[in-house]
Amino acid sequence: MTSNYAPDGATQLEIYKRAALLKANDERSRKVIMTGRLVMPYYSYRGQEIIPSAMAQALTDDDYWVTIYRGIHDMLAKGMPLNDLWAEVAGRVDGTCKGKGGPMHLTYPKKGIMVTTGIVGSSMPIANGIAWGSQLSGNNRVTVATFGDGASNIGAFHESLNLAGVWKLPVIFLCQNNLYGEHTAYEKATSVARIADRGAAYNIPGVRVNGNDPIEMYAAAREAVERARAGEGPTLIEAMTFRFHGHVFGDSDAYMDKDQKKAAMDADPVPIFRARLIAEGIASEDELAAIEAQVESDIDAAVEFALASPFPEFDELTKDVYAEGVAA
Ligand SMILES: Cc1ncc(C[n+]2csc(CCOP(=O)(O)OP(=O)(O)O)c2C)c(N)n1
Numbered sequence: 001m002t003s004n005y006a007p008d009g010a011t012q013l014e015i016y017k018r019a020a021l022l023k024a025n026d027e028r029s030r031k032v033i034m035t036g037r038l039v040m041p042y043y044s045y046r047g048q049e050i051i052p053s054a055m056a057q058a059l060t061d062d063d064y065w066v067t068i069y070r071g072i073h074d075m076l077a078k079g080m081p082l083n084d085l086w087a088e089v090a091g092r093v094d095g096t097c098k099g100k101g102g103p104m105h106l107t108y109p110k111k112g113i114m115v116t117t118g119i120v121g122s123s124m125p126i127a128n129g130i131a132w133g134s135q136l137s138g139n140n141r142v143t144v145a146t147f148g149d150g151a152s153n154i155g156a157f158h159e160s161l162n163l164a165g166v167w168k169l170p171v172i173f174l175c176q177n178n179l180y181g182e183h184t185a186y187e188k189a190t191s192v193a194r195i196a197d198r199g200a201a202y203n204i205p206g207v208r209v210n211g212n213d214p215i216e217m218y219a220a221a222r223e224a225v226e227r228a229r230a231g232e233g234p235t236l237i238e239a240m241t242f243r244f245h246g247h248v249f250g251d252s253d254a255y256m257d258k259d260q261k262k263a264a265m266d267a268d269p270v271p272i273f274r275a276r277l278i279a280e281g282i283a284s285e286d287e288l289a290a291i292e293a294q295v296e297s298d299i300d301a302a303v304e305f306a307l308a309s310p311f312p313e314f315d316e317l318t319k320d321v322y323a324e325g326v327a328a
């Protein structure tokens with residue numbers, strides 16, 4: 001794997017700050033649902049935090065990101081404010097989409113979070129369109145599309161890689177391979193051992209990395225970003241990871257291999273990263289504990305802010321949906 005872009009200590013600490021936020025936010029989301037304070041569909045990303053934490057570190061605020069239903073980690077990593085996020089998942093007026101997007105359709109263009117989609121495979125053609133816009137306007141922005149391993153079996157994945165390869169679009173196809181698509185194990189539905197190999201069919205570089213390793217993940221992200229900004233076109237990154245919970249909150253996960261799951265949870269990437277930062281003298285126990293305490297109190301405030309925010313009024317229903325002045 002590339003070592004040209006090894007992150008220094010300060011960069012690693014920034015990646016850790018994001019990972020700590022994402023982990024705590026997932027834990028809190030499940031808790032808030034369990035206690036009945038919020039009712040919503042929830043797709044846990046616990047176990048996958050390092051991928052967007054490192055990817056976002058390689059981007060600027062101006063770069064774009066298109067994510068999926070299992071994407072709150074991507075959004076937080078890219079800079080969506082906690083208050084706006086929590087208000088949106090709670091369906092309140094102070095949310096990113098005034099409560100009309102809900103947990104599966106958040107956007108926050110101020111930080112480049114352009115679309116969240118629940119249609120498997122659709123993040124990639126949308127990302128291509130945004131990247132094409134950047135290419136035409138010369139704004140030098142990069143677009144990331146995240147998606148799962150299952151999505152790489154959808155036609156839109158193949159069409160998108162082909163077109164991005166032909167037009168050399170400044171786009172990064174970031175596959176978060178968590179080894180399951182809904183309730184189906186990877187090998188039961190995917191013809192190749194490595195999704196990264198599919199890049200070759202479209203003449204674009206395909207790299208597989210350990211997505212749970214911040215150093216490897218950051219190096220791959222930097223290389224893909226540099227390529228895209230230099231006009232050299234797209235990269236397919238297959239980031240290997242694991243989903244610690246069932247597909248959707250409440251799923252009994254009976255179809256998941258118990259030994260595989262236990263091994264993955266024993267190798268939880270966030271505490272491993274934390275322990276290494278301390279062992280290598282990059283941060284002290286006290287510094288990391290302070291970061292984590294801050295994250296918890298920021299989440300406390302966001303949950304209370306969201307639940308105190310009102311639901312949208314009925315007359316909001318068709319606003320922001322149709323062009324101004326066009327009858328609904
Ligand atoms: C076009 C389409 N087909 C099927 C579904 C139902 N569905 C939702 S998530 C999912 C699994 C996707 O798995 P993967 O791409 O690996 O992403 P993960 O959920 O593991 O992050 C399926 C089949 C859908 N939402 N859209």
Ligand SMILES: [Mg+2]
Nearest residue numbers: 148149180181
């Ligand atoms: Mg998957």
